[in-house]
Amino acid sequence: MSTAEQYAGSCLCGAVRYEIHGKIGDIMQCHCSKCRKANGSAYAANAPVARADFRFTAGEDALKKFASSAGTQRCFCGHCGSPIISIKAETPDFYRLRIGTLDTPLAQRPVCHIFAASKAEWEQIADDLPQYAERP
Numbered sequence: 131m132s133t134a135e136q137y138a139g140s141c142l143c144g145a146v147r148y149e150i151h152g153k154i155g156d157i158m159q160c161h162c163s164k165c166r167k168a169n170g171s172a173y174a175a176n177a178p179v180a181r182a183d184f185r186f187t188a189g190e191d192a193l194k195k196f197a198s199s200a201g202t203q204r205c206f207c208g209h210c211g212s213p214i215i216s217i218k219a220e221t222p223d224f225y226r227l228r229i230g231t232l233d234t235p236l237a238q239r240p241v242c243h244i245f246a247a248s249k250a251e252w253e254q255i256a257d258d259l260p261q262y263a264e265r266p
């Protein structure tokens with residue numbers, strides 16, 4: 131990667147594609163019950179991306195949105211169900227990217243676990259990253 135950071139990503143079926151021209155913020159592994167449901171897994175790996183740096187290059191019309199709470203919209207591919215971003219009303223300038231959809235290799239590593247108090251009883255967090263009971 132040269133001076134400007136640039137990333138690309140897509141959903142499982144490839145209908146939805148996006149590019150990021152800018153920085154990907156701190157990766158947090160969210161263990162809240164909603165992220166677990168939305169991902170069908172132990173946690174979601176999410177990172178903030180400035181809305182101004184993010185654009186859909188294909189399939190924006192295939193996106194479906196679900197309001198999982200009053201202030202949060204989760205956007206996923208309507209064909210294959212891949213979660214792509216969430217949008218929080220309280221931080222309208224940022225998307226929370228589901229970094230598992232990136233196609234570009236990412237040099238950075240997760241920084242912490244959030245909503246660790248809500249983690250699945252069967253999950254063992256096996257690294258030394260800080261764990262926060264909720265969002266710090």
Ligand SMILES: [Zn+2]
Pocket residue numbers: 141142143144145146207208209210211212
């Ligand atoms: Zn898809």
Ligand SMILES: [Zn+2]
Pocket residue numbers: 160161162163164165166174245
């Ligand atoms: Zn969550």
